[in-house]
Amino acid sequence: MIRSSHRHGAFFSGARAAFVALLLGAFAISAHAATTLRIGWQKGSDLSVIKARGVFERTLEQRGIAVRWIEFPAGPQMLEALNVGGIDLGVVGETPPVFAQAASDNLLYVGVEPPAPTGEALLVPKSSAIKTLADLKGKRIAFNRGSNVHYLLVRLLEKAHLSYDDVKVTYLTPSDGFAAFENGNVDAWVIWDPYASAAVVKLDARVLADASGGVADNHQFYTASRSFAQAHADALKFALARIDDESRWIGAHRKEAAQIVAPQIGLPIDIAERSLSHASYGVTPLDADVVASQQRIADTFFRLKLIPKQIDIATAVWH
Incomplete structure (x- = not known):
């Protein structure tokens, strides 16, 4: 947060x-x-x-x-x-x-x-083939339903000209999301700090995008x-x-x-x-x-x- x-x-x-x-x-x-x-x-x-x-x-x-x-x-x-x-x-x-x-x-x-805006982010594994937001199409994305990152995901998909239905969403709490991301059970994780910082440092996660640039406040x-x-x-x-x-x-x-x-x-x-x-x-x-x-x-x-x-x-x- x-x-x-x-x-x-x-x-x-x-x-x-x-x-x-x-x-x-x-x-x-x-x-x-x-x-x-x-x-x-x-x-x-x-x-x-x-x-x-x-x-x-x-x-x-x-x-x-x-x-x-x-x-x-x-x-x-x-x-x-x-x-x-x-x-x-x-x-x-x-x-x-x-x-x-x-x-x-x-x-x-x-x-x-x-x-x-830098306090929330969409993360992917460092070795992931996902290089752009457009690459999220069809991918499994975890986040906490109804949280601030729910809107971040919607805005990032719009930025990539994708619809909400173009991805496979999985609703997970921060702790469950961390485990799913670490074990490779999802392709991307949308999460806020301090969990985002922990994933970057401990799991070598890569920040694909955050809320900067007018995406979200x-x-x-x-x-x-x-x-x-x-x-x-x-x-x-x-x-x-x-x-x-x-x-x-x-x-x-x-x-x-x-x-x-x-x-x-x-x-x-x-x-x-x-x-x-x-x-x-x-x-x-x-x-x-x-x-x-x-x-x-x-x-x-x-x-x-x-x-x-x-x-x-x-x-x-x-x-």
Whole structure:
């Protein structure tokens, strides 16, 4: 799960300052009004570092907000839990919220990280005869259904003038995908970091393509349940402001963050640091461009009949 790109750096810097000021100014929760915030997290993510450091949790507890961490293998499973009231807040890639919004009206977009197009990739074995995207026709491609790389695959196929039906897709979780790729059971694997970096270093995988060049932004979205946001708006604002602080700490201390991430995912520190180097950091509100980009994903998935109905992203943006 990686987010990297310095596009719109000035915008994000200014927006971040305004966002944090707004969140801190709006926070007015009383110390005795205890609230529990259930946060979904994945190993190797920013939230995994934030959880391990403990600063975020202690800060929220001082404001009467208890934090409960719930681990998930990937974004789709996390948002399934959010839709049924199992968690209150989580961070996922671009695609899971589209599937979640198509299934329920409980999801709200409450923040976004800057684009990270090099944080996801389509990998092939180093010795593979697949040299171009066009060579993917008829090949077996593994990925986690409903995750950010689902959209990446669709866009890469479009770039090669191939249809979704021109390839043989296999839905696998990251751990199962790693094993299938390592054992030669699939021809290609579409995956995010840190798993992509691990495959490149440990399996000598070759990056056939990533999301660079306008293929996809690979945003990371902070999503909350509508019910929690309505009932505990001030607590949510305060939590997001603190996550923004912690995210920027990670960006400035990648070596230290890598030492936290590496044992979580069973990888050497250098691979964890490589993964973090593809990331971008900070949390801002969604602007019109981000909403429009997310709407294109939703429209694409509806056209491909991957979601059952057309959805309007703007109606799920928290203001």
